[in-house]
Amino acid sequence: MPFTSLGLSPALLRAVSARAYLAPTAIQAAAIPAVLQGRDVLASAQTGSGKTAAFALPLLQLLQQAPSEKPRRLRLLVLVPTRELAAQVGGEIRSLGQHLPQALKVAVVFGGVSINPQMMNLRGGADIVVATPGRLLDLADHNAVVLSGVAALVLDEADRLLDLGFADELSRILALLPAQRQNLFFSATFPPAVQALAQRLLREPVHIDAPAEAEGEPDITQRAIAVDPGRRTQLLRHLITQNAWRRVLVFVATKHAAEIVADKLRKARIYAEPFHGELSQGKRTQVLADFKASRLKVVVATDVASRGIDIAQLPVVVNYDLPRSAQDYIHRIGRTGRAGESGLAVSFVSADTETHFRLIEKRQGVSLPLEQVEGFEPQQAAISPPVESAAPSTGGVKGKRPSKKDKLRTAAAVADSAKDA
Structure with missing residues (x-):
């Protein structure tokens, strides 16, 4: 037509x-x-x-x-x-x-x-x-x-x-x-x-x-990597350097985490900036302009950036912190693989977030193997497949009763995003 x-x-x-x-x-x-x-x-x-x-x-x-x-x-x-x-x-x-x-x-x-x-x-x-x-x-x-x-x-x-x-x-x-x-x-x-x-x-x-266009389905490779929470920044730095990623959008749960992760990357000589609701509009505009022009390699963002930002040819998205829901996961990884380009979406999964990640997978109808990167093998409780039960954990997925952690994440996200009004 x-x-x-x-x-x-x-x-x-x-x-x-x-x-x-x-x-x-x-x-x-x-x-x-x-x-x-x-x-x-x-x-x-x-x-x-x-x-x-x-x-x-x-x-x-x-x-x-x-x-x-x-x-x-x-x-x-x-x-x-x-x-x-x-x-x-x-x-x-x-x-x-x-x-x-x-x-x-x-x-x-x-x-x-x-x-x-x-x-x-x-x-x-x-x-x-x-x-x-x-x-x-x-x-x-x-x-x-x-x-x-x-x-x-x-x-x-x-x-x-x-x-x-x-x-x-x-x-x-x-x-x-x-x-x-x-x-x-x-x-x-x-x-x-x-x-x-x-x-x-x-x-x-x-x-x-409106269903997704069959010929327009994004070409996004999804990976899940097991890592202890305290080693995520080191793993992120390793992946950026080892794979020579040109531009990376990293999602975290709070503005504090955005500042901390960006600062640690800069200390490792990786040009990174935070992106959250506490920043002035001028700063946010400059960060996006630098990122789009490839003058900036990494943006560490809260979910304020998960919708409405179209960054052409963005090759990699990293879920440093997992999103609250499968829908938010889709919006996050949808920042890559746009306009016919291929993209990569990487999620960091720890022992205490695996159940939540498996529920996100279930909502999407996908199943990803949990990889381990040499030198960053998790030392916490072994990660194992979730056990089905009569009363499965909700993991904080929208539509289910949220846990205390989910409520804290929600409060942080609302506080960040309310600045946009």
């Missing part, structure tokens, strides 16, 4: 061609006609599925059909969970709309930076705002943005928005929006909170469950 069959305008088809999109992805083919019809949409869309274009293209076309206003009135609001995703989505919307006969103003707003430049940018209004919830409410409180004219609302990464504790902010924002509007929910998973919100807000939505 070509893009020309979806009902898009010549200007948008030109933008699609300029971005070298050969054919619509599954989510684009299903969502674009529905959005053009003015329907509400509830879509399951994984990272890298092309969901931004799936909602941006038809909504840009609908905005073009309405007469322009002076000052500009906010008509399209896109809510996202993190600063990086806000910048990415805003940039893609601008790119897709660059050939439109009627220029549209896109404003990207998020916390962690001064509010004054964002308020100045919103003088005269904006047609489209891409925002994190907390900063949008700050701007509304300053009368810098008016939400009463919004014609379409997009919740991008809806599960992540609610998972990061934005439920109260979302409720306040929804109260400021007009009752009559088009609603689009895009989410990788549909936990009860997302389902409840969708049932409350969506009107006879089109349900879309």
